[in-house]
Amino acid sequence: MAFIFKNLPADRDDLRVDVLSGLASSPKSIPPKYFYDDAGCRLFEAICRQPEYVLCRTEQALMAARMPDIAAAIGPVDCIVEPGAGECAKVRLLLDTLHPTHLVVMDIAGAPLAAAAEPLSRDYPDLAVTALGMDFIHDLEAAMPYLPAGRRLLYYPGSSIGNFPPDAATALLARFRLLAGAEGQLLIGFDLKKDPQRLHAAYNDAAGVTAAFNLNLLERLNRELGADFVTARFRHYAFYNPSAGRIEMHLVSLVEQDVNVAGQCFHFALGETLHTEYSYKFRCDEFSAIAKTAGWQRSAEWEHDGFAIQLYG
Structure with missing residues (x-):
């Protein structure tokens, strides 16, 4: 069918505003969405290939194994909407099975998204593909004019919802509810609570790819905000906090130092x-309670090897 790419500009200089605000806070923090410049996208794809980081592979194996059941539970859909689509690889299983007429993908890294989404329009000639380069966390409602009429399935895989504290996760899921429409559904994947050592290893891979991904955030600030971070003066530090049920990722200053930014x-x-990042882990009942507060009702659930996929309507 057709391929459309739209880069939707933010209504403010988000990177500058958010970084300066975060660095002035105590403790200092920067939203994890800013990991994903071109280099960050490539590094994240490399993280997903590391032997310690089984989350993506487990999710895709679960999807492949249970796809007939998942498709039957979803039923017919006209449009699949995937916020944070990245390299647009995961949605192919759904396209192959559900055969929607429209796909709308969105991601903060517009150019990589366009490069990943355009081949879908060639591989699925009966599919209309719209790629939106946008900060969907901040401007989700700006996607509404690009959504066709009909029954929608929001697809949010990869435990991306774990990057949000519970209140923020609830708020985002409520906005997903409005985007899906009255007859819409949500298919979402999330990581489960498990052995802390296994979780710790996933965010501290032996090859140091996650460390490079974390430190690339400083390189991005050097490039785009005229900062003068010396990455050798910071160390990647990630650990699982079992009482909070989350991975915490930080950059630790190795020396007393001043840094200029913008x-x-x-x-x-x-x-x-x-x-730089939280990654919350859940029990299935914990997540269902969050989704229910946001206006969703669980209709099906699949689980394998410490990962869960749930369907909501």
Whole structure:
């Protein structure tokens, strides 16, 4: 059919505003959505190939094994909507089985998204593909004019919902509810609570790819905000906090130092951390309670090897 790419500009200089605000906070933090420049996207794809990071492979194996049941539970859909689609690889299983007429994908990294989404329109000639380069976390409602009429399935795989604290996750799922429409559904994958050592290893791979991914955030700030971070003065630090049920990822300052970012100076004490990501892990009943608060009703669930996929309507 057709391929359309739209780069939807933000209504503010999000990177500058969010970074300066985060660095002025105590403790310092930067939203994880800013990991995903071109280099960050490539590094994340490499993380998914590391032997310690089984999340993506487990999810795709579960999807492949249970696809007949998943498709039967979903029923006919006209449009699949995937926020944070990245390389657009995971949605192919659904396209092969559900045969929708429209696919709408969105991601903050617009150019990589366009490059990944355009081949879908060639591989699925009866599919109309719309790729939206946008910060869907901040501007989700801007996608509404690009959604066709008909029954929609929102697809949010990869435990991306785990990047949000519970209140923020609830708020995002409520906005997904509005985007899906009255007859819409949500198919979502999330990581389950499990052996802390297994979780720790997944975010501290032996090859150091996750560390490079984390440190690339500083390189991005150097490139795009005129910052003067010296990455050798910071160390990747990730650990599982079992009482909070989450992985915490930080960059630790190895020295006392001042860093300039967008014309402002920020002091880092020795050992001070810059928080870059949470990755919450759930029990199935915990997640269902969050989704219910956001207006979703669970209709089906599949689980394998510490990962769950749930369907909501």
